[in-house]
Amino acid sequence: MGKPSRRQFLKIMGATGAALLAGKKAAVANEGHKINNETIGMLYDATKCVGCKACMSACKRVNGDYGSLSYERAKFDTDGLWDAPEDLSGSTRTLIKLFKQSEQEWSYVKYSCMHCQKPSCVSVCPVAAMTRDPETGIVDYNKNTCIGCRYCQVACAFNIPKFQWEKAIPQIVKCDLCKNTNLPKKGISACAEVCPAGAIMFGKRKDLLEEAEKRLRENPGKYINHIYGANELGGTNHLYLASMQFNKLGLPTLKDEAPAEFSEKIQHTIYKGFIAPVALYSTLCFIALKNIKKHGGEEGGHDTNTDKGGHH
Numbered sequence: 001m002g003k004p005s006r007r008q009f010l011k012i013m014g015a016t017g018a019a020l021l022a023g024k025k026a027a028v029a030n031e032g033h034k035i036n037n038e039t040i041g042m043l044y045d046a047t048k049c050v051g052c053k054a055c056m057s058a059c060k061r062v063n064g065d066y067g068s069l070s071y072e073r074a075k076f077d078t079d080g081l082w083d084a085p086e087d088l089s090g091s092t093r094t095l096i097k098l099f100k101q102s103e104q105e106w107s108y109v110k111y112s113c114m115h116c117q118k119p120s121c122v123s124v125c126p127v128a129a130m131t132r133d134p135e136t137g138i139v140d141y142n143k144n145t146c147i148g149c150r151y152c153q154v155a156c157a158f159n160i161p162k163f164q165w166e167k168a169i170p171q172i173v174k175c176d177l178c179k180n181t182n183l184p185k186k187g188i189s190a191c192a193e194v195c196p197a198g199a200i201m202f203g204k205r206k207d208l209l210e211e212a213e214k215r216l217r218e219n220p221g222k223y224i225n226h227i228y229g230a231n232e233l234g235g236t237n238h239l240y241l242a243s244m245q246f247n248k249l250g251l252p253t254l255k256d257e258a259p260a261e262f263s264e265k266i267q268h269t270i271y272k273g274f275i276a277p278v279a280l281y282s283t284l285c286f287i288a289l290k291n292i293k294k295h296g297g298e299e300g301g302h303d304t305n306t307d308k309g310g311h312h
Contacts, residue, residue: 039137
């Protein structure tokens, strides 16, 4: 049996790759994404928040500020005593902001990691520096694994992870629900523990959802009739109740589908067992070798003609 032609080879490789991709696609599609309500998280009720920022202070006291407080990214009072960052940064994991539409319409809002059920930051991280604990649902970061690509920053729809640009050996900074500090010691995050107004409730996601639904039922007209994070991007463990539209509080309007799920299907389909890349590169090598032989023959023929012309 003779060697297959270039066209036959490409057909074979194309059919093989398509079969592999189709098979994997079907397998992944059957997996689906289910929200785990047994994981832990926080319910932030913006109508209860008084803007005292005790949560911010407790977060820094318990988790440390990494020694990287940047004066360019923070504002202080005239005595330099009150740290009031404008945004999350390499020294701030939790932030309280005030949004004011009018004298009658205003609200505080708390920013920290949403601890997504299907986190995009975990999905895009090439070295697994970002991980999600399947039991607690905590999205955590390992600075010893991180290569500083900052894909997690780009992938996060909530703009949460921050990079320590000012440090010689920087890292990504984000809330980890006090995983290594307050949580193992007291069973609660530092921000929820100190909130004097009860604006932050800590516990299992199912209990937080139940409480949020109860507040919506018992207080018609007080809240926007929506629990932010219940379904956004496949669900988050940081949930919100508010009296103002969430997009007016700096929280993006998002679909229920998680982008991470789609990207992972593509990556896992293409790179599973590295079969598809090997097939692709084998095809490219085959074409390259054929072209080299072809051009080599043409160049040889051209030299022969040139020599003949020289004899004339």
